[in-house]
Amino acid sequence: MCRRATASDNDDFPFHGSRRRRAESPFRAGPEWDTMSFNERWADFQSSVPFSRFQGGEHPGFIPDAGHDGLSCVPWMWGPEDAENLLILIHGFLSCSGRWGLLVRALQERDVICGVPGGTGADTPRACGRYRIMGVTLPGHGYKWSNQSTTEEQVTHTNSTWMPFxxxxxxxxxxxxxxxxxxxxxxxxxxDEALGSLAQKFKEEHPHGTVAINGHSIGGLMAMHIAISRPAVFDRVLVQNPEIGPSSPFLYILGSVLSHVRFSMDTLGEKCNARRLSGKDYSGGYCQFKVGHINSVWSLGKDLYCNKWQMARCTMTSWSYNEQAFNETRRNLSLIKSFQMVA
Structure with missing residues (x-):
């Protein structure tokens, strides 16, 4: 059950109480979840945002091919309802659940191999049915774009040695x-707490099944956080290119100062606006984002790596060593049967 936000929760950006304060995420563990089954919790979570707001809301559950992942952004559950195994997929920044289309198609055609390589007893490798595949959509992602003019900042290169852009x-x-x-x-x-609560309830209802989580970019960072917080729930964790923060600590400061500057993916060479106006699909429907959005991702990473996990010594953040947090992180990681990270 989630508490209400306080001023200290919003320390990632200035000007509290003004238009700069953002609404809480609609995807949260509800006040009635303690009495709900897994299916009831999932139905409550999935309906937090009307399907009609998402790209692909007219045909929820559609599994796209590569290059058309923007056609399917509704949070969805694939696979047999009576499956004993659960896989949670968390996409990256500015993407949506449709990015996993090819993986979902492949997994629907094969059984899960439970256990661990070389394992014995309860950990002996064996076929154990299919996955229920939970493709979630990150807060505020995957919504439909509209045909109305807006301004955005774009970065261009110059010939100047002192100011190359x-x-x-x-x-x-x-x-x-x-x-x-x-x-x-x-x-x-x-x-994260909502997803962790969903996974924990599934494990309680299917104690002999396999619960796995896979995340990319910020989704990878979140998958790590969810699994480390509930190590007894997850049998397998796969993290792909997890978010590690900005290349320079000064970008934290820049991110706060320029929070409301709207950028475009075109700045990164994606040609996003041209692609979608020509009829092609862009994952999640996002060409535009604000600096404050990516700064919130950096702030999450900084808090996890530097404070909660003690995995890094972070400069400019008043870092101090917390032996208890460090040891707890190591212990929880050791409890996960299979943990893989792909860079």
């Missing part, structure tokens, strides 16, 4: 719905 304001003919994207780390933590 410059920002310019441009007007584009489409606007992304980014109002509910997290602007502080609490919104990410609320989402």
């Amino acid at each position: 410059e920002m310019k304001t441009v007007t584009v003919s489409v606007q992304d719905d980014i109002d509910e994207m997290p602007f502080n780390k609490k919104q990410w933590y609320d989402f």
